[in-house]
Amino acid sequence: MSKKRMMGLFGDFEEAHDAIADIRRNEVPGLTVDDVTMTSPIEHPEVEEVLGDRPVHIQKFTLAGAIFGVVFGFIFLAAAQASFLVQPQGGKPIIALPSNIVLIYEMLIFFAVWMTFFAFIFLSGLLKKRSALYSEKVSLDQVAIIVEIDDSISESVKGLFQKHKVLEIREEAIR
C-alpha cells in the first residue's frame, strides 16, 4: 500500500470547488476532505465551505504580542525613569504617565506586528521546501487540487478529476 500525492490542475475555480464538494460527499471511498489541499493564484474564502473547518490561530499570537508590548513597555519605561533620578525636570513627574502612555501604545503595536508576522511565517507552513508537485501555472491562472491517497484509489480520483474537466494530472510518490 504505497501512498502518493496527486495533483489535478483546473482552469476554473468553480470546477475545482465542485470537485472538492464531491470529495466531501464521499463520492470517492477512502478519500476525505482532510487529505485535500487546494492551491490557487488568488484567495478563495468560499472554498472553506467545502474544505471544512480549518482554524487559524494567528490572532492569539497577536494578542500575546500586544499584551507583552504593554507590560514590557510599562516596566521598562518605569524602571528606566525611576533609576534615572539624578535629573528631575521642570516640575514634571518622575514616572510621567502621559508620556509613558504614548510610548506604551507604540510598543504595543510594535510587538503585536512582529508576533503576527512570525506567527504567520510559522503557522502558514511557509519556509518549507516546495514539493515537486508545484506547478507554475498556479501562479498564473490555474487552480490545483492536491490529494494524498493510497495507490488503490488513484484511478477513482482521476475519474473524479476528469469529471470536472481537469487539464493536467501529476503524481508524486511519498516515501
Add this chain to the structure above:
Amino acid sequence: MSLDNILNHWSDYRKGAEEGGHHEYEHRWAMAINLDLCTGCNACSTACYAENNLAVVGKEKFESGQAMHWMRIERYWDQQELEHPEQGASFLPMMCQQCGAATCEPVCPVAATYHTPDGLNAQVYNRCIGSRYCSNNCPFRVRYFNFYSYYESSWPEPMEQQLNPDITVRDKGVMEKCTFCVQRIRTVKDKAFMEDRSVKDGEVVTACAQACPTSAIVFGDTMDENSMVSKLWKKHQVERGIYQKTKYAKKDTDLRGYRIFEELNIDPSVMYLERVREDI
C-alpha cells in the same frame, strides 16, 4: 533598575515645584534686577563674556543673530510721546531665568538639561546632542547654540590665556546659557563646607552683579530669609509658585516687582523692579 526604586519614588511625582519638587532644596538662588538703576551700559554682559568663556563671534555673525551673549541688554523704546523719543529707552538685562517649572527641561530628548537641588536649570554640555528643542521652547529665548567651533577663531594667541579655567570651552553643536555663575556658587559652597559653616549672604557674587556700576543686580538665596534678595522679593510681593498679577493690578504703586511672562506659569527666579517712569 530595581523595583524598590520605582516603589519608593512613585510618590515623589506628586510633589510640584512649589512643594520643593523632587528634592528638599538647600538653596534657591534668585536675582532681583532694578530696572530703574540699569543704565544699559553692558558691563554685566561684558563681565559674563569674560567669566564664562563666551566666544566673540564677530560682527557678521552677531548681525545674523548667532551671538553668544548669555546676558544681553534688550533695548525697548516705548515712550514715543517724549520730545526726544530716544530718551525713553528701557533696558532689560535678560539672561536665563532659571525657571522652577522650566519648559526647556522636559523637551530635551537626551536629558541634557535638568533642575538642580539649588533651584538652577543646569545644562550638561557633554550630554547635549544639539537637537535645539530646548531653545525653541524657551519663551525668553535665552538659550544659545554653538553654531560653529568658535574656539578655533575667537581667542587667537595669546588671548586664550584669559580663559577662565573653572569652566569649559564649548565645542560646536552644544547648547549653552546663563548658569548664575555656577562655578562661583560651587567654589563658595565648597569653602563653606570646608569651614563647616553655611553660605553667607553676599558671598556668592555673579559676574554680572559684580560688574554692575549701579548695583542694579542683586543675587542671593531665597531660602535664606535675611538675604537681600529675599527681602526685595518679599517687599515687592513676588512669590514663587504663585501667578502674580502685573503691577497694574497691585494697589500700591510702590510695588514694582514682577516676573516676565508670569502667565505662562513657569516660575522664573529673576524678579525685575519696574522702571519708574515720569508719568504713571
Add this chain to the structure above:
Amino acid sequence: MTMVTEKDINEQIAWAKINTDVLKSMENPRPAYWITLAVCLAMVACAVLAEYIQYTVGMGTAALNNPHMWDMYIAAFVFWIGMSHSGTLLSAILHLIHADWRKPIYRFAEAMTTFSLLTAGIFPMIHLGRVWNLYWVLPYVSDRGIWPNFRSPLVWDAFAITTYLTASMLFLFVGMIPDLAICRDNTTGWRKKLYGILALGWVGSDRQWRHFRKIYLLMACFLIPLAVSVHSIVSADFAMSIMPGWHITSFPPYFVAGALYSGCAAIITLFILLRYFFRFEDYMTLPIMEKTAKLTFAIAMVWTYLNLIEFASVWYGHDVYNKELLIAKATGAYAWIFWTMLFCGSVLPFALAFRKLRRHMPTMFVVSLFLNLGMFFERWMIVAPTLSMSHEPHQWDIMYGSIVEWAIVFGSFGWFGMLFLIFVKVFPSVSMYEVKEMVFHRKRSAGEEDLARMTDHAKPATQTTGGGGGA
C-alpha cells in the same frame, strides 16, 4: 435602458496578460530610466556635499540663529512623514471598507510610504548639532545608567517612526509574497534567486491563503491607528511646546489631515508617471484616477476646515501672542508663503471637482505637484513664523534658509526618487494577484447581474405597476 458606467477595470482581461504586463515593467530599463536615476543620484550627491560642509563646519552653515533654531530640516521631516501616510490610507483604510478599486494602485503607494519614511528618517539625524551622538536618543542599557528623556516628544518620535517603518515594511513585504511567487516562477538568474528567497516558499495553498487573509487584516487594523498616532506624535513636537502658533490642540488632526492630503497628491503624481511609462492603462484606469481625485478633494476639504477653525479660534481668543502671530503670518514677511499655501491647498483642489479635469492626465499631474507644493509651504508656515515671532520681542527675526539647507532638502527628493526607481524595476509595482482578484470578483458579480437580468426578462409579462426589472 440601463446606463453603461465606465468600469474600474475590464473584467475580461486574461490573467496571463496581467502577469505579462506587470512583469514587463520590470525588464531592462530604457534610457529615460537611466537618465532619471542619474539625475536623482546627482541630487543626492548635492545633499551629501552640503551635509559634509555642515558636519565639519557647524550648524551655522544652515543659517540658523537665535530664535530660528529649527528650519527647513524639520519642515522637510514633517513633509516626508506626511507623505508616508498615503500607503496606509490606500492599503489599510480602503481595505477595511472593501474598496477594491485600490487594488491596482496600492502597491506603489505602500512602497512610497516606506521610502518616504526612509527619507524622513534622515532629517532628525542631520539637524542635530552633534550627529555622531544620535544613538543617545535610543533607550539602551548604558554603563552610566543614563536613559533618554522619555518625556520629550522627540523620543516619542524615535519610537513611533521606528514602529511605523517596521510595520510598513512588514506590511509591504507580506502583501508582496504572492507576487514574489509569481516573479519567482517567471524569471531566471539573479532575479529568480532573489525572489525565491523573498517569496519564502509560497505555493498558494489554502492554508497559506487562509493565514494570509488573517495577517493582512490584522496588520491593516494595526496600521491605521499607528499611522494616526505617528503623525500625532510628530505634531506633538510642536503641540507640546508653549510657543504661540504651536501650542494648539487641533495640531494632531491637522497634521494627520495634511499628511493624508500630501500622500494622496503624491499618489496621483506617481500614478500618472507609472501609467505613462509602464503602459499600465488597463490597470490604472481613468475611473480609478477619478476615485483617487475625489478622495483627495474630500481630504482637501477636511484640511481646509481644520485650517479655518484654527484661524477662527485664534481670532476669537484673547491670547495676544497667537493673535499677533496669525496677523503676521497673513500680512508679514511670510505672507507670500501663507497665501500660496492657502491657494494650493484650498482653492486648487476644486480642479478635482470637475470630471473633465479629473480625466485629463497632464492637468492632474500639474495639479498634484502644486498640491504638494502647498503642503510643503504649510510645513514651512508651521515651523518658521512661530520662531520668528515668539514671546520675546527682542528676538523677532525672519529666516529663509541657506543654500546648505536647501541643498539637503532638494537632495532628499533625489534620495526618494532613487529608492522608488530601484523599487519599480526590482519589485512589481502593480499587485498582480490583487488585480486578478478584482477581475475575478467583478466578473462574477457582472455575471450574476446578467443572470438576474436574464431571468427577469424570462418572467411572465403580467406585472404590477411600477418599475419592474429592466427596461
